[in-house]
Amino acid sequence: MMSSIRLKLIIFTFLNILAIGTSVSVYSIFQGEDRMLEQFHHRSLETIDAIANGIIDDLYFFKVSSLKDRLHDTRVNPDIIYTYALDPDGIVLSDGTDENALRDLPLETEFAERVINSKNKISRIEGNLLEVGLPLDLMDDHLGYLVVGFSLDRIYENIGYSTRITIIITIAFLGIGGLIAFAFASSFTHPITMMADAALTIGAGNRDIQVELKNKDEIGSLASSLNQMVVKLKAAEQEAVNYQDHLEDLVKKSRRLAEEAQTANIAKSNFLANMSHEIRTPMNGIIGMIELLLETEVNDEQKDYANTVLSSANALLVIINDILDFSKIEAGKLEFEVIDFDLRPAIERVSELLSIKAKEKGLEFTSTVRFDVPTMLKGDPGRLKQILINLAGNAIKFTKTGDIIINVSLEKETTTEAKIKFEVTDSGIGISKEGQDRLFQSFSQVDSSVTRKYGGTGLGLAISKQLVEFMKGEIGVISELGKGSTFWFTAVFEKQETQKPTEVIIPGSIQGKKILYVDDNKLSRQLYTNYLKSWGCRSEEADNAHQALELLRGARQQNDPYEIAILAKLIPGMNGETLGKAIKEDPEIKNTILIMLTSSGVKGDAARVRKIGFAAYLTKPINKSELFNCLTAVLSSPEINDTSQSEKQLITRFTLEEGKQNKNHILLVEDNAVNQKLALKVLEKGGYRVDIANNGKAAISALKKMEYDVVLMDLQMPEMGGLEATKIIRETMSGIINPQVPIIAMTAHAMTGDKEKCEQAGMDGYVSKPIRKDVLFSEIERQLGSKPAISRDNIPAN
DSSP states (O other), X not given: OHHHXXXXXXXXXXXXXHHHHHHHHHHHHHHHHHHHXXXXXXXXXXXXXXXXXXXXXXXXXXXXXXXXXXXXXXXXXXXXEEEEEEOTTSXXXXXSSOOSSOOOBOOOOHHHHHHHTOXXXXXXXXXXXXXXXEEEEETTEEEEEEXXXXXXXXXXXXXXXXXXXXXXXXXXXXXXXXXXXXXXXXXXXXXXXXXXXXXXHHHTTOOOOOOOXXXXXXXXXXXXXXXXXXXXXXXXXXXXXXXXXXXXXXXXXXXXXXXXXXXXXXXXXXXXXHHHHHHHHHHHHHHHHHHHHHTSXXXXXXXXXXXXXXXXXXXXXXXXXXXXXXXXXXXXXXXXXXXXXXXHHHHHHHHHHHHHHHHHTTXXXXXXXXXXXXXXXXXXXXXXXXXXXXXXHHHHHTOSSSEEEEEEEEEEEOSSEEEEEEEEEEOSSOOOHHHHTTTTSTTOOSOHHHHXXXXXXXXXXXXXXXXXXXXXXXXXXXXXXXXXXXXXXXXXXXXXXXXXXXOOOOOXXXXXXXXXXXXXXHHHHHHHHXXXXXXXXXXXXXXXXXXXXXXXXXXXXXXXXXXXXXXXXXXXXXXXXXXXXXXXXXXXTTTSEEEEEESSOXXXXXXXXXXXXXXXXXXXXXXXXXXXXXXXXXXXXXXXXXXXXXXXXXXXXXXXXXXXXXXXXXXXXXXXXXXXXXXXXXXXXXXXXXXXXXXXXXXHHHHHHOOOSEEEEOSSXXXXXXXXXXXXXXXXXXXXXXXXXXXXXXXXXXXXXXXXXXXXXXXXXXXXXXXXHHHHHHHHHHHHTOOOSSOGGGSOOO
């Protein structure tokens, strides 16, 4: 190693000397060449001036013989190759090289022509030749021109000689520099070699060695430090021996503390599990019953009170969920699923859930999944939904007017994985640069005044950050105070082996149809026209009513009319209803099928637009499957072109969902009376027939008498809990009519391991309380395997 360091020092020092010597040599050579050429050029100019002064009288008095002699005499100068004079017309009078009489020679050289066209002395260098020319004037008379050619051969010989001398000196300089480099490297590496050998000896266990160096520089200090290290090492070894017994006592104590901590952690987990159950059970009743109450006839004051209770209950539930998730993260017990799921409907379900809150504030809520994003993935859709709901929920909370947009794009993919980017953009209050530094920290808010105004514990973003990191992703924000924010995160998912959803044939009633979408919101136009084009429709867009009417009438005149016009309700100038009236009152375009989209539905709107002649009325956000089903419905309706029917059915989101309802028979196993009543109402409104069992024993008895399509099973019940009952049901000799009946756990338990316990007992699904209708119905449909004729999962991707 030491020889390697010495070699490096030699090479380094020599290269420096080489660089300096070469640079100086090159500089000297070029400077010398330039200096010699400059001096010769100066002498040449002086020479031609002297020649011009000598021949000026001969030219003035036209003494040709004398002129020729003087020019010929210039050849005495060994550097002059030729000299000739020209008259004012450029004719050669004498060139000083011929003893014969004067000759009238034509002007043939380019340089001579430049001399004639110049009023001053000029020169040029061409190869080994320096040409100088000047006009000859005496007072006001122009007498002609003089041109002299000088050879540069002697100058270049001198330059070559100087160059050779410089190179020889440089080589000698480099030789001396190499010797200096070798000597310097040896003096530097020798003490290092000594210290390296000493270090090897110390490493072998010898603590009595000392390095003796006389150096007063940094190397000497290093040797002194090495000696001090040996002394301290000997002291440390002795101290280690002294503390060995004490260390054993510490190990025993730490083991005891670890056991106590584990016991405390188990107690904490049990406490959180019991707390979760005890809180979620009444919360389920409160939230569910309030939601049912709001669906009944109540006056405005009662509705306001009920909404306040529901809002408070949901806020409390969010806090409970955040605290439970945070405790799981702290304990390192946050669980993640790896299941097959389709990204597109997962995003649509989040959009459906949050659009209700957005509508209440008059906000436009849009979600879009880029066409190149692989959607058939493996991962935890529940945790993904949790992050998106947190980010988009915050966006709704902090936005007064404008848009909330969820955009999903592909960042990177391989054959087995996809890194997907999720962006939630709002037009809200924004975040300052200082505030962004406090984001994603536990129990931290950007601004305490904002906290008081909007609420929140500050845990949501911290939990989202942890979830994103579990998904091998990153999270961040781009924001400016007063100009909105874009929260983004990435997540890595495995790709399913089959990337394309089950293909379905797009009905011929949709393919090729010419459809116009009218909306002033650019994002909405882009989203829905992309949907239309993906189904083979010929779609165009307009951002105002005037443009829409022009397009509709122009298409009619070209005998290629629009068959459907999708109109947003809130269009500046002329709103959607007024535009619909104008279309229906125009004989040329009145047969256009009209669909109304609104982000703020008001009671009475549906009846009013049906009277105008609209075929469908849907509230935003409209996911891809709903728009597909709506178009299929309006195009397949036998009444759609029957303008005489003023009372034909208006297609709404309710009518689309109504067609999906079924009459499956469900057994609800629940001991809490409030939850029984709530679940019964929710399921019956969903089109299901429901029987109730108060505990596991009653459920087994019911299943022996009747075959049910699905069992909704609570876990904690008197006499027999849900897990024990499920194990009995799955036994082939239990007497159950269908031991394989789908069983869905519907429980207030939400702790780590609860889901695994349910799966081990034989349950097929898991829904935590408080129960959400969309989540419950989605799980029931999944277990039943029921797929509508046109389901969201089968809509072709963009």
